[in-house]
Amino acid sequence: MQLDPHPHPNPNPNRTSPTKWERSRRASAEGEGRALRLALAAHGAPETAAHGTPKTAAHRTPEGNTHGTPQAAAQNTPKNAPHGTPETAARANSNTRPPASKPPSPAAPRRPLPPGVRHVLIGLASLAIFAVLLLAAGKDPLRAYADTLVYVFGNVYGFSELFVGMTPLLLTAVAVALPARLGLINVGGEGQLYMGAWLATAGALGFPTLPAWLLLPLMTVLGFAGGAIWAALPGVLRAARLVNETISTLLLNYIAPLIVSFFIFGPWRSSESASYPESPAFVPAARLPTLGGTRINAGLLFGLAALALYSVLMRRTRWGLEMRAIGGNAEASRRLGIPVARHMITAMAVAGGLAGMAGMAEVSAIQGRLVAGLSPGYGFMGFLVAWLAGGSAAGILVMAFLFSVISSVGDILQITQSVPYAVVNLLMAVILFIVLGQRPAGRR
Amino acid sequence: MNRRAFLAAAPLIFAALPAAAKTVLKVGAIYVGSVHDYGYNQAMHDGLLAMKQAIPGVVLLEAENVPETAEATRVMEGMIQQGAKLIFATSFGHQQFAFDLAKQHPDVFFEHAGGWMMAPNFGNFFGATQAAWYPMGIAAGKMTKTNTLGFVAGVPIGFVIGNIDAFAMGARSVNPKAQVRVVVTGGWSDKAKEAAAANALIDQGADVVTMHVDSPATVIQTAEKRGVYSIGFQSLAARRLAPKGWITGLGFTWGPFMTATARSVIAGTFKPGFVREGLGQMMAIAPFGPAVPPATRALVMAAAAKVEKGFNPFTGPLTDNTGTLRLKAGETLGGDKMGDLDWYVDGVIGKPK
């Protein structure tokens, strides 16, 4: 099935100074840039004198961070300009040209509101926008709020579903946040989830006679492995500086569901229900236990553990420190002897593994078999969660919960008021746009 | 809206919630697609509307576009929370989720379309489509001039293969030279693929095109655009889409079954069953299009009457299209085994995947 219409940190790579490879690449691209400048000059535009390496200026982090080479630092001058606009750079670089009549963005930052107040304002703004959208759709917002209170928060099952919905998001969000610390962008959560589900299914189908205490850990490991391998490939390609990981993970997102479909239409086609393409049902030993009458399952524990580990790792371990160093300045880290390539691949692999575990939890706890439309966009949702959270573990927890709430609300309203689920997508998008518009770029 | 105002208004909100009106039964239904698809989902919806009209006091809760994933559980549970006592899970992929919910809610009754699971409060229903395709095949076999018939299939499951086979057998019973070509799109509803598939079949010479996907609309419109005939499936309403090229079609008439089920729930006499009904009960033949001559119409209706009386085209001796004998003389293939079907009869080109 296609990217489901119901689906319902700032991984801002702190790019600073160029590595040797980047310099050589820049040289070739600069050649083109130079050609362009010449062409521009030919067309009569004044050429500025002290251009230096303007790309450094353009690529430097909007925070104007100071980790760069002296070259970059010199060009970094107005440091209080958080946006690192080319205008600023141009102003720093050249005196021949006054800034154009109006810089397209404010040079001075607005004073940011304290985070708590900001979140509350966003929450209230969301409620208001939701009301407007509902009114536009001819529905009753007050009734909608009431229904939400009653059916989402006011009853055990509804409340438990919030945690069920949150579980995959926790894992896919960390899968984005972790590589982001190194400056890597992983948009491949979807594919990694599918491959984790696939390999875990292989385990479930291949060892149906094992007892649960053996089979479930095996499946967990396999789920991790499936996602890890799927992410390690882009990691290797990036570490070898062959292919950008954003693109490679994006492409692999397509191939994974096709592999799953191939298997459930072919070698793993359930014979008990030859009438529908899906894998055979998992034996009870292969099913993750759920809590009471709800569907809360061990996947939630995976997610929370992943968050805790992420938080601890990043702040308390040497590995985490090294990764942050790479994110800050890859070249300097390399010179310090940090094995950049190895860390990149490891981070990607771990990230993919976590997403893979989300896949394993889906097939084992929720679905009970491998099916085609496994993920309604959990990978992309995880990206947004991680981004909104700014990469902080607590933020991921909160944001994942919020996304889950919105999703549940959408379901309820669809039933009680025939509000099309599309309104929920729209609501989420509007909130996100507002947050995106708020947050000055570069704030983590 | 600020918080204080909201809190003040809260009691009013709850008071404004409609008091339980004279409701005899709340029925919930989940659909995998849109109820305006001229196809499968619309047919289910029409059946439920008929049920609602037949029994005053029935409240219908519906949710469209419910995917065949764990999301379905959440939606159905929501309906149960709202007081639904009868749930129709109308798409095949909803089965497991509905079944699990049925275990948790022994006082709620479930009817699932197209599956096989059963429980004291969980029943199964579907149309016995295969035999009904036989008269369709006759219509196609008579109308074709190129002797090539095209069939767009969504997912190559046993039931669909059975439809294709019956269609081919019907066509060859009146036109031994007719051949059926099949293209599988891989999903129940991918419109662009369906259009491309229909085009591919027409490129291969098919001048009658039919389908088994959720909505016949795209295939029919593509056929109409290219000037070939079409035969519809799923919903009788599809005829509107092909004013010139429409031959006939099959549609589901779920109304009587759904009404009877609702009545049994109200009366407390619900009995789970594996219900498969065909032409005359859960299925009907659509009116004929303008191009169909009276002689053909008569043939089709005669065959339909035979099917209603129990004619099963899957009667041996029957060989598949590789020459293997599949049914011995006197043997028949019943609806209960149809899910396992994995071979094409003579006249169908290709191998089922």
Place this chain on the structure above:
Amino acid sequence: MSMNFALAVLASSIQSGTSLLYGTLGELVGERAGIVNLGLEGTMLIGAAVGVAAASAADDPYAGVAAAALAGTAANLLLGYVVIGRRANQLAAGLTLLLFGFGASALIGGPFVGAVVPSLPDLDVPGIGGFDALIWLAVPAAILLWCLIFRTRWGLAVRATGEDPAAAFAAGHRPDRLQYQALALGGALGGIGGAHLSLALALSWSEGMTAGRGFIAIALVIFARWNPLWAVPSALVFGGAEALQLQLQATGVDVSPFLMTMIPYLLTLLVLVLWGFNRRSAAPAALGRGFLGVE
């Protein structure tokens, strides 16, 4: 027979590939200016839905196409405001546009699900065949876009912005304005791509009908090395993979649709790896402003 088959596949590829081509061209223009629109899928969906709505309202498919172009522009400009005006992360903004597109298109197209819409008629050219107007215009559009990007002053300025916004600014251009313009044009093309799906191929609207084509187009931009001329065969290859497996089925050849659908993606990945060895990137240097890292 095999010539016939080849022609049938070609015709089918052209039909499948056209919406891909428009989407690719749309994304290409924006990326040349340095903006990645990960939400191209959303833009195309909005185009498809608005196309259906407008065509039904005006009972004229061409009105639908025009409206779709405008709607696509609006969608892209929304992204532009967030990314250029508010300096947001391009990838996050793109994914948000994706969500927005799903939601908005479902609401706009909702009343038209399954409805019969006025569809684009085939325009026959004797000797070649009958294709709808958008198909006929597709290759000319690519050529025009190439001329625009590589042979006009505006195109030069846009490319400069994508290479090095500071230099462009210093040379007297307004990078932000150029980026907005590029996005606007790209949005129109993307919207048209969506409209082709709904008004010419599927002949109706259904939720999420682009089925990932927006993302495929993003990959195609890379595959085509950010060159509109190369986008044409690229779109044909991708459209062809889908067409080929369906046509093969119709002839009775047994081929797994999933494996066949995988091929274009694997191909793209392979090509990217091979190019990676070459070290010389064809990407605009400031693409994504650092968010696409070192490509």
